[in-house]
Amino acid sequence: MPLTWDRKDLLGLENLSREEIELILLTAESFKEVSTRDIKKVPALRGKTVVNLFYEPSTRTRVSFEVAAKRLSADVINIATETSSVKKGETLIDTGKNIQALRADIIVMRHNYSGAAAMLARALEISVVNAGDGWHEHPTQALLDIFTLKEKLGRIEGLNVTIVGDIAHSRVARSNIWGLTKLGAKVTVCAPAILIPVAIEQMGVSVSHDIDGALKNADAVNVLRMQFERDESEAFPAQLEYFKNFGITKDRLEKLKKNIMVMHPGPLNRGIEISSEVADGANSVILEQVTNGIAVRMAVLFLVAQGRDKNKKDETPN
Amino acid sequence: MREKAKILDKDTLNRALMRIAHEILEKNKGTKDLCLVGIRNRGVYLAKRLADCIEKIENERVAVGILDITLYRDDLTLIAPQPVVHKTEIDFDITDKNIVLVDDVLYTGRTVRAALDAFMDLGRPKSIQLAVLIDRGHRELPVRADYAGKNIPTAKNETVEVRLTEVDGQDEVVIVEKDN
Numbered sequence: 001m002p003l004t005w006d007r008k009d010l011l012g013l014e015n016l017s018r019e020e021i022e023l024i025l026l027t028a029e030s031f032k033e034v035s036t037r038d039i040k041k042v043p044a045l046r047g048k049t050v051v052n053l054f055y056e057p058s059t060r061t062r063v064s065f066e067v068a069a070k071r072l073s074a075d076v077i078n079i080a081t082e083t084s085s086v087k088k089g090e091t092l093i094d095t096g097k098n099i100q101a102l103r104a105d106i107i108v109m110r111h112n113y114s115g116a117a118a119m120l121a122r123a124l125e126i127s128v129v130n131a132g133d134g135w136h137e138h139p140t141q142a143l144l145d146i147f148t149l150k151e152k153l154g155r156i157e158g159l160n161v162t163i164v165g166d167i168a169h170s171r172v173a174r175s176n177i178w179g180l181t182k183l184g185a186k187v188t189v190c191a192p193a194i195l196i197p198v199a200i201e202q203m204g205v206s207v208s209h210d211i212d213g214a215l216k217n218a219d220a221v222n223v224l225r226m227q228f229e230r231d232e233s234e235a236f237p238a239q240l241e242y243f244k245n246f247g248i249t250k251d252r253l254e255k256l257k258k259n260i261m262v263m264h265p266g267p268l269n270r271g272i273e274i275s276s277e278v279a280d281g282a283n284s285v286i287l288e289q290v291t292n293g294i295a296v297r298m299a300v301l302f303l304v305a306q307g308r309d310k311n312k313k314d315e316t317p318n
Numbered sequence: 319m320r321e322k323a324k325i326l327d328k329d330t331l332n333r334a335l336m337r338i339a340h341e342i343l344e345k346n347k348g349t350k351d352l353c354l355v356g357i358r359n360r361g362v363y364l365a366k367r368l369a370d371c372i373e374k375i376e377n378e379r380v381a382v383g384i385l386d387i388t389l390y391r392d393d394l395t396l397i398a399p400q401p402v403v404h405k406t407e408i409d410f411d412i413t414d415k416n417i418v419l420v421d422d423v424l425y426t427g428r429t430v431r432a433a434l435d436a437f438m439d440l441g442r443p444k445s446i447q448l449a450v451l452i453d454r455g456h457r458e459l460p461v462r463a464d465y466a467g468k469n470i471p472t473a474k475n476e477t478v479e480v481r482l483t484e485v486d487g488q489d490e491v492v493i494v495e496k497d498n
Contacts, residue, residue: 023402030386030403039439042389072389302389302403 008308009121009128010300012137013178025147027299045072049104052078055111061131065108068297093123100126127304135169141265142175144293157184162214165224166195172265177203190214192237211246220261223248226273239272250277326491334467338449339371341465346416349376355383357421357433363484365420383408390432412441422480424450427461454478
């Protein structure tokens with residue numbers, strides 16, 4: 001029997017138990033059906049307000065959360081910080097408290113500082129969902145990756161998953177590592193040494209600098225986006241050099257003589273970390289990840305809304 | 319918690335289902351455009367059994383669907399333990415069909431209200447009828463059953479427990495008195 005959810009926030013996968021992650025995945029399975037209906041809407045969050053607060057540019061994550069909230073009948077407000085009072089110097093906590101004073105129920109936040117979501121969650125009574133904080137975590141992306149893996153391959157326990165790319169700067173990698181290892185998958189990270197953080201082995205993963213070796217035993221490969229906008233220093237590999245040594249190409253996959261599932265969190269850099277042939281090919285589940293992202297985010301919004309109500313009730317003296 | 323009385327045993331429960339199956343067929347003049355939809359959890363098993371009964375009588379298999387009404391409840395934030403959301407599985411077109419909703423116990427009517435809302439989001443059936451194994455009274459909404467296995471007057475501090483072989487290992491219906 002799955003346990004119940006009693007957190008008001010979702011900040012990362014590091015602090016979740018295996019059972020909590022499984023509850024989110026199970027709930028998401030049920031929500032997936034809603035998006036296949038003619039009327040893609042259920043009244044579960046009717047009358048609740050979800051605020052998307054994005055301090056970093058994002059289209060796919062924000063739109064995915066917006067679609068998820070709307071399919072639950074919540075009202076959605078998008079705040080792009082470039083055009084808000086943040087530009088006038090308002091602090092994050094002040095912004096959060098103002099949103100809370102508007103009687104919003106859930107803040108979905110992306111921020112460029114690691115730990116920003118946790119700080120906001122501590123300061124507020126309403127729910128906070130982390131949509132990516134710095135290099136720290138991006139829990140809903142990892143949850144939708146894991147959901148897709150489980151849907152396609154039937155299990156997580158015992159799977160070999162290779163994550164390729166800029167592990168050092170990737171919140172997607174970190175959340176995936178926490179989630180996958182908790183559910184019993186074996187994770188290998190593969191990248192040039194400069195993009196692998198020191199002591200990453202302590203998170204329970206193997207490290208490889210040889211892409212062909214790292215793919216050999218893998219059931220699935222999660223190809224990270226090379227974030228050239230984040231680091232323009234000389235230490236960063238040249239784009240063509242990276243593609244030659246670590247890019248996921250048709251030739252590389254054909255050499256494996258087996259099926260391997262290819263995932264990518266998007267947006268794609270075609271010809272840098274992945275070739276177009278692979279991205280559009282039979283092994284790719286990239287667009288299914290996008291579809292599954294809606295179900296996973298619906299589940300998360302639904303659960304944190306309930307978790308908050310539960311916390312409120314517990315505080316009320318009888 | 320104390321068991322107060324056994325209302326139905328295996329034989330009487332199955333006879334009640336067979337009678338309901340006959341009544342459904344009589345009212346709908348056969349199986350044409352007829353579909354059964356069980357409300358999770360025990361309604362699902364009852365719907366399947368009613369479909370078996372109908373097959374025995376008419377030699378025709380009617381479609382059976384599963385409805386999860388968690389997302390349509392009006393008491394999501396009030397109930398404990400928290401419900402786990404399950405899938406709705408209706409793999410046939412409900413437009414212009416005669417739907418029989420099946421549930422184990424009819425009590426306040428709120429589950430049925432939620433089920434009707436859920437249905438309206440799935441399509442436009444020709445009619446929706448309601449079949450329950452037990453009608454225990456205490457309605458809070460204007461809802462009534464078209465088919466009932468048994469009407470039982472109950473007190474509010476009692477609960478009716480429907481136990482089915484598929485989930486509980488045996489067929490029986492008992493009234494349980496809650497300790498105050």
